């Protein structure tokens with residue numbers, strides 16, 4: 001059963017014993033025209049807060065955004081977060097691991113900011129240790145953006161890699177992915193001993209799905225397009241995920 005009413009049939013209706021790993025854009029939040037235009041629906045932060053309490057802190061947001069942006073969007077106290085597709089993290093106890101940038105990366109940041117300023121419709125996103133060029137407002141520039149990002153990434157040889165996403169090309173830290181983030185959190189209190197549930201919508205969520213599957217957990221992809229995925233369940237849209245969170249947190 002997909003597409004009508006409670007289409008979240010692959011999501012468990014009882015939170016007991018679970019550890020939740022939730023992607024943000026396209027999973028908790030509807031996709032918007034630009035990164036800054038996303039809307040956090042009223043009620044979502046409250047559902048997440050209640051659920052984190054119910055799970056004794058075993059809820060983590062695993063995202064391509066930076067931890068700082070996640071905090072600004074959701075204003076959740078003491079929530080575990082992994083940002084930049086697994087590269088940076090903050091545990092439920094507040095410990096953090098961040099990425100130091102290099103001179104070559106800083107140069108790339110300046111170049112990309114300057115070059116995208118001359119490309120109407122292309123949005124530059126500065127995420128600290130990652131940078132992105134979005135072409136959602138100018139889809140005809142896709143090839144141009146890809147070419148520019150390849151040129152920008154060329155000299156940043158160590159420590160970063162190009163990442164494609166939904167109408168975006170990013171230069172992100174290399175080495176740790178969303179699957180590593182899930183495995184890391186699962187090795188720590190309060191996640192350890194629980195059953196992981198990973199929910200995501202995009203390419204970098206596949207590593208998180210693989211990790212959840214390996215740990216005998218659940219993996220659910222948002223979106224009913226025919227794209228291949230390691231996720232074992234599917235739901236239609238972020239609103240289904242939000243409705244599910246509201247139900248199991250009530």
Ligand SMILES: O=P(O)(O)OC[C@H]1O[C@H](O[C@H]2O[C@H](CO)[C@@H](O)[C@H](O)[C@H]2O)[C@H](O)[C@@H](O)[C@@H]1O
Nearest residue numbers: 024025031032033034035063064065136166168
């Ligand atoms: O891992 P996620 O939490 O899903 O983050 C992935 C990227 O999401 C954002 O970009 C995407 O969402 C934007 C807002 O809806 C949209 O305008 C854009 O086209 C999408 O690619 C975010 O801006 C990136 O930094 C994240 O890596």
Ligand SMILES: [Mg+2]
Nearest residue numbers: 023025026202
């Ligand atoms: Mg996403």
